[in-house]
Amino acid sequence: MAETTIPDDLDQARGEAETLTVRILELREAYYEKDAAVASDEDYDTLIHRLEAIESAFPELASQDSPTQTVGGRAQSLFDPVTHAERMLSLDNVFSTDEFVAWSAKVEKDAGRPVRYLCELKIDGLAINLRYESGVLVSAATRGDGVVGEDVTENIDLVPGIPRRLSGSGHPSLVEVRGEVFFPVAAFQELNAEQEAAGERLFANPRNAASGSLRQKAEGKNADQLRLMHARLSRLRMLVHGIGAWENPPVETQSDVYQLVATWGLPTSSHYRVTDPGAGAAGEAVEFIRYFGEHRGSVEHEIDGIVIKIDELALHAELGATSRAPRWAIAYKYPPEQVNTTLLDIRVGVGRTGRATPYAVMEPVRVAGSVVRQATLHNQDVVKAKGVLIGDTIVLRKAGDVIPEILGPVVELRDGTEREFVMPEYCPECGTRLRAMKEGDIDLRCPNAKDCPAQVRGRVEHAGSRGALDVEALGEVSAAALTQPLEPAEPPLHTEAGLFDLRVEDIFPIKVVVRDSETGMAKTNDDGSERTDTPFKRARKPKEDGEFDPAAAEFTGDEFFVPSTNAIKLIANLDKAKTAPLWRILVALSIRHVGPVAARALAGHFGSLDAIRAASREELAEVDGVGGIIADAVIAWFEVDWHQHILMRWAQAGVQFATPGHPGPGAAAAAGGVLAGLTVVATGSLDGFTREGAQEAIIAAGGKSASSVSKNTDFVAAGPGAGSKLAKAEQLGIRVLDADGFRILLTAGPEGLPPLAVAP
Template sequence: MAETPKTNDFHDAGSLDDDVHAAQGEAAQLTTRILELREAYYEKSAAIASDEEYDALMHRLEELERLFPELQSQDSPTQTVGGRAQSLFDPVQHTERMLSLDNVFSIEEFEAWAAKVERDAGRPVHYLCELKIDGLAINLRYENGVLVTAATRGDGVVGEDVTENIALVPGIPKRLSGSGHPPLVEVRGEVFFPVASFRELNAEQAAAGERVFANPRNAASGSLRQKAEKKNADQLRIMHARLGRLRMLVHGIGAWERPPVDAQSEVYELLATWGLPTSTHYRVNSAAADAAEFIAYFGEHRGSVEHEIDGIVIKIDELALHAELGATSRAPRWAIAYKYPPEQVNTKLLDIIVGVGRTGRATPYAVMEPVRVAGSVVRQATLHNQDVVKAKGVLLGDVVVLRKAGDVIPEILGPVVELRDGTEREFVMPEFCPECGTPLRAMKEGDIDLRCPNAKNCPAQVRGRVEHAGSRGALDVEALGEVAAAALTQPLEPAEPPLHTEAGLFTLRVEDLFPVTVIVRDAETGLPKLGENGEPKTDTPFRRKRKKTGKDADPAFDPEAAVFTGDEDSVPSKNALELLANLELAKTKPLWRIIVALSIRHVGPVAARALAGHFGSLDAIRAASREELAEVDGVGGIIADAVLAWFDIDWHQDIVAEWARAGVQFATPDHPGPGAAAAAGGVLAGLTVVATGSLEGFTREGAQEAIIAAGGKSASSVSKNTDFVAAGPGAGSKLAKAEQLGVRVLDADGFRILLAAGPAGLPEFD
């Protein structure tokens, strides 16, 4: 972006007409860019520039319009709000305009605003301070306590009708509880992904070989603004699952004739009694200095909150002053947003290295001089693909601006062009896989990402699949983590790895593990971790030094005889012995876990449970037609195609054969056969049960497996189709939703009765 002129760039020379002409040109450029950014942000759920760049553009345009009032029009970005309603959704006109907020960026600016408010009010005021949620603004319209519409902000006058999707967001009541509801009230708030849910979502995206979301705000916006009728069954299931992870917090009101309270804080208390989700992170202060302390506190503790925040909103608590102080065309005068700058630092881009993941995707990663940002030292950051590298305009050797997106994910914003000295050079995406030398290519027409097609033998892909097999969602082999997976597939020593593919996983012997030395790699990027000296870290995860003296003296290990002798310097480590023991136990794990461990595209725990529960064996799954697979609840056409495609590959068949010879159990004992589980009945046949919280005697997965074993459907969210909710401590929103819908709630003891005897065994309600 070109350097923004300063105020005194005008009136220094030439005529006033020249100044006006220059200002007109700059204002036009600023307006074009601001509208482009608004369209991307509000209508496409994509942030193509930082908040800082957008705010700087807006401030510059406001300054020009102050200097040259004739430039300001009614449709100027300084006089309008947000974007516009997409044609994809029905338009909804807000009864009262949804305004934006003006921003301040320093305590001095906030204090100046507060002084003006107090001067205009002519009396003491109270400041309500609350967290500024980085989410999607939503307006809920209730008529006589019933939710009629939910709409996005849009242009502040007309938004998009997202009522159908909002109904799937937990915690938003369709009917208000309590009493005294007005004939009409508009309630405003933010829809967002909690930070933990966003991390889980991105982990699932990455595990499935899909693109991760840049930040929670974009993920929330993109998830909410989808049309169900444009989805197939699989896409609809994914859409509903994402909506079920969203949350909303209410932070204001729109249309409401004569609220029966006098303060904004009292509004929140009243809305909470009506069952609306309100934040607990707010405080009423009697002085601007106290509000400044609140701002400073959360500036230092942003990571302590369950959702993303990008600042603090300060409102005058007295409702009567809202009308007195009024609003501009786009923002109220009784509220202001204090924007925190995301922590940004400069560092040098040393190199861009391409890593290859489990699905073969080749991803460029920036390697930088180590620098501390947002509380941790960062030296690597993903650049996603070659197009992103070009779009960011970075060159090898550049000084770059680095931040942690959402204070979590390291992100390069771009180069500091002014610091270039001519030694920088362009990054060129390699033509061949850096791990196995196979030519990289797009796997389908129009695909931006390049992948290594050597899925069977590419060491990086084998390493990723082996680590996936040991993950918590698959075989849950604790000793088979990132270091162990790399040691088995890409050791520094010996020259021949213990595993060329995952087919040999269950026939590993202790002598296969004993000589291994491995370079320690980053779990996300697959790139070597570096020590303080800048050299790759190494590890010998499967051996340790032998204790030669004392009562705890170890025998030595003789690889040739595969026995402990007494004349060697090292012995197998605890990790080596645990790995082999855990793999032996994993052979008889539930069938669904074995299926997940096979790394079939799109088949995660949910689909694997559905397939295992319906068919009972891998042979039956393999013999099923596409139609038979797709008809299974929780599977559908896309997953059916992926399963069939997986079994069509000969080396995949070799994995199954090798695992079977090693004793892996590919069938559920006593399963009645394909499709017969429901027909055979189980005490929970035809029932949907949700297990949530800490149920005594059950792990989360154990509770889900018990429901399925009893013939029921284990669901992850509560709906009108839920028959029972088993809830322990920490149940949270699912318990609240069950109580709201009138779904019967059971404790751990009641859950055991339900599993053993079905609904008939439960005592009647009191």
Template sequence: MTDSAAIDDNLETTAGRPLDPALADLTLEQARTEAQTLTEQILGARDAYYGQDAEIVDDATYDAWMHRLEAIERLHPEVQGQDSPTLTVGAASGTLFAPVEHAERMLSLDNVFSDEELLAWAARVERDAGRSVHYLCELKIDGLALSLRYEHGRLTSAATRGDGRVGEDVTDNVRQVRGIPLALAGEGHPALVEVRGEVFFNVADFESLNEYQESMGDRLFANPRNAASGSLRQKTEGKNEKQLDAVHQRLSRLRMTVHGIGAWPDPPVTTQSEIYALLESWGLPTSEYFRVADSAESADEFIRHYGEHRHDVEHEIDGVVVKVDELALHDELGATSRAPRWAIAYKYPPEQVNTKLLDIVVSVGRTGRATPFAVMEPARVAGSVVRQATLHNQDVVKAKGVLIGDTIVIRKAGDVIPEVLGPVVELRDGTERAFVMPSECPECGSTLAPAKPGDIDLRCPNARSCPAQVRGRVEHVGSRGALDIEGLGEVSAAALTQPVRPETPPLASEAGVFDLRPQDLFPIDVVVRDAETGLPRLLDDGTPDTRSPFRRQRKKGDPEFDADGPFDGDAGHVLSVAATALLGNIERAKTKDLWRFLVALNIRHVGPVAARALAQWFGSVAAIRAATRDELAAVEGVGGIIADSLVDWFDVDWHREIVDRWTAAGAQLATPGHEGPGASIIEGGVLEGLTVVATGSLEGYSREGAQEAIINAGGKAASSVSKKTDFVAAGPGAGSKLAKAEELGIRILDAAQFHVLVTEGPAALGVAPAAPVE
């Protein structure tokens, strides 16, 4: 057994990562067995990826295997076999293409995953170099490594990395990739030079390719990286005209970015960044996303920036490559058998991983829509564990081609929403089964049906009492866009409508929200449900997350829990502080603005903008209820569709019951002092007669707050930009509305100017309203 004290600064990975001291407890036999298992797993994954264009494990798992094997071999060198993945790069060349021997080895890169690991690597580099260095930082493209061989300025071959020494000849296919010159520009080219780079699909080109695949009835690609690898490694011999066109469609969408050189006896430059300038002058495609940093800390700033803005780039990235810029130090620092010591890859948390699709279950939301959700083996992606993801409807399930039991590729769209991209078809073993959309609501048993002929989505028609719909509507009442009741969220809504106990829930519908009493909140136990899926939320051990949200154990000597304190519903227990606060917040919500009540009623198409217009014109729910369809439609910002929805909603008896019970409970469903329909228009405000659009994040204002500020100043708070818009207030994240305003020449204001506009009017800004756009 190895003494743990023997683990010192010399025993660390090339990246400078200290070894896990727990490895010292492995016996030699245990180390040999684990090393053999890891070797088989890694070689199998490499063969699948490089030889079959299939990704059987995600990057994070593969990296973890490699690091574990490397650590074991450092502590027990005798277990390292000649076939160890730590001694080689990539995989041996396949048999589809002729082998090409690289003039100089194509190495891989070691990885780091944190700021601390990056700084440790940089400290080691500068220690070995004996001085401070500059670092070239560039985005790590998630694609396929390629080597281009130019002789006297002419492309003679293109090869995949293979095992680092011998790759596959893909020259014919590379000639169809746009942007790769067959002859270098300029003069004075070396007799031989190997240019290294990455082949990939831009996000837009990948989506375009999948649209083409779908139009041809072919399977969709799960992700751009596998699609790039598979596209470049296609044979054309024996294919018919249709098949050749499909090959061309894929190859013509590929792109390449070059990032270095291999064989070149005597380059006339001294830094890596100068190489980039030279390659660009030769007409080769280089990246605009790089920077030379004068310190490791500065390099770390570059990494953090693109970690936050990775979706602003037109292609997928999985990290940043950091290289010592000074070429003279490359030879001095040297390399291991598989990776240079003068470069490192900082890997971001994975955005795409593989996992197992255990089941597809159907959840019902507050509008009755029945949505299939993927239930998966837990997988860490983009920094959090994912177990469930929406599949939208039965047609989407079919289009994605996933079967229950598949290995699937998942990602987090925008780093937030889990998304199933597709199956890894190559890993099917015949046990998989197709998903069948149920015909009945899984919550109440009602027959599912489209809301109207032609709808793809199926809905539960039992809107009044379907438990899932009631739960969703109660949560909606407390949401920020409606009554904004703190404490009335997903957990409390589930507790009030679908508790494990008591058998009879405190709320049969949202009608009773304002009638809740302390004794109604005790005792309640509930299984917490996911806000997105409506499915029970699971703990890390796979059991349901069950809570008692409204009670707290009595603590001896705690004055808050005296006998005459909060409601004592059971010996030894009292209401929690959160429950007491919830009841107080519900009471205070009774005097919220009228428009918030209109949103809380969950009337189809009535969002904050339409609700404000209705509240401003009619002044009360009673006046809206009494209005005709034409009177409703005549209100600016309402129109015929919303008017029809309002009439239909008030025609339902249990909808009217909600209004009546809220009113009886003391909810203020009218604007104090309002004199009736048409009397609420604010006259004489600083924005009278002006239309303003607020978009993006405006400092000092919430989204609703900005709209209220416009209305209170006598203006119209519009939701879209048009020729009638006078001003657009735009903050970070403004998006298409800002672009539309620029296109139409509408005046654009920042947050500070917006504040002046709504408090003092346009004259205080020295501008007049925009002239009508012809």
């Protein structure tokens, strides 16, 4: 990696550190929460290393929530949160054998003696934490932010090879088993073949397919969808690669751990090697790295590198860890696969933030397991730096084995017909002149944020996303259909201001080009033509077949054309979203840098949009999880006149901009809240509350909203479908409240509850 000079000036260093932090957090959100990688591993690692260098030179800039000190990702509200008994750390990376040998020399110096290494394959899947208590599986959770993950226990039950009860006897009272969930290569190929045959979207890679399959909810799915979900989960596999919490394990090495957990019935990999101790250990590890670098295709699952760990567990404790990675392990990352293809064209797309992004349209080619037709070129300077001409034979790779990346042209194959790319002066979507938004910016953007159809499309899709309003029928295709349809000529939405005013009759039929929301790239078919879709199809219905709404139907001969289920679902879901928790509304407004974490912090502290708008920069920045950058972005958003128009239209449509019962700015965290010091679990369908709404209400009242019932739980609010949590509460003698009792608890506290009836 190229070295660059660190700024001498503190203010200049702080500015660059803030810019790096924002970009790193954006990339983490895309990768961990959307199962989408929008930058290569190398680009991401370069940003992290640059930020580390600045923080090393200016320690006062190294806050405890810096990306250099934290693990990427966070638990999503779609799943209950699970707190790991011991942190799940990430791994530091090396990219050459020289870097690995240097790391080896350092750890052996720190250890004060020669060491033995365990070398194993780095599986390209989804990290998982299995918690067993006295041999019984009690939870399975994703990594999340390393401290809190997502509860996927129900889905893990359907993954073959993971025991609910461990074999043998003498199991520890608590042990956390860490592993990776993945699709075997053959199963992934079968899955994509079935997707293609059904005309469905193909998965980009096994890692995204595994993550997307495991992080599904059964609720709301019909019988066919459940069968499909279960079929996918049954194709997943898991391999153990370590342990978390385990007091006084009866083994001394990592390799002993693998042998022991295998006797318990847990799946372990056969692809590992333990080196001999001494001066040749690093060389044996390098040999292992080289062998699998040449034989990656011989393994049953995708790998993107090799993990090298010190085998001796005592040294793990002795060497310790940073805030994000252990010092006793390292990941060697393999360079990605490369192929040649033809650059047919360079087009420009516009995404949600207005960035004009050149992208390559290529002769389809298979690389790293999937067919690639397009690749982003980021900006006009990148096009020049790569030296590619339209018509070139180009070298393509999958950066991190995920993102298509053009390395450069094969100059020797040029025949003179190639031509240079010229960046357009005007937005291809709305005709506004493109410009850099601030001095020094390389990216050109469309400044017409309000009316540019591409930006409106991106914001509408963002509003419906899982991290915002979570509107199931409002995704990539439907957002484009509402804002940029091929047919009809007039779109149902000109801006997101009218989102909650949509009616069923406004949205059928619509035909649309399928585009990527971030880059604006038009997706293509096998023949290179733009891919189109009709998300809100009209359904035929004979005149005599039941009731219909004449206002939302067309009559042709003896048949009516009625809206599709998808159209009806969209309107119903939008109506439900009007009462979504305040933090979701904040995310849906597309305020720069305000994702779910910052939105929860703002909503929890202030309780209403009016209170947030009235707060000073200092009051905003002081909220835990917000800070100066986000505070500035929030203030700037409210200063835009057409943003006020969005708020007005949404309010008129019935969108709720306040948390019911919130006591006011700062009060939720105050000791005087009616639930201060109490832990409450909300489960099942509580009348008048969504799951997120119930959790927010508990927090707003000063209490702790927990996801599981334990002896430390004070109350359980339970509605229909409460299941095992209700049974656990009854077993532990914890007071259970219905929806009415829950409302009393939230407003009056425990003292306001009626006394329990005493059995005669």
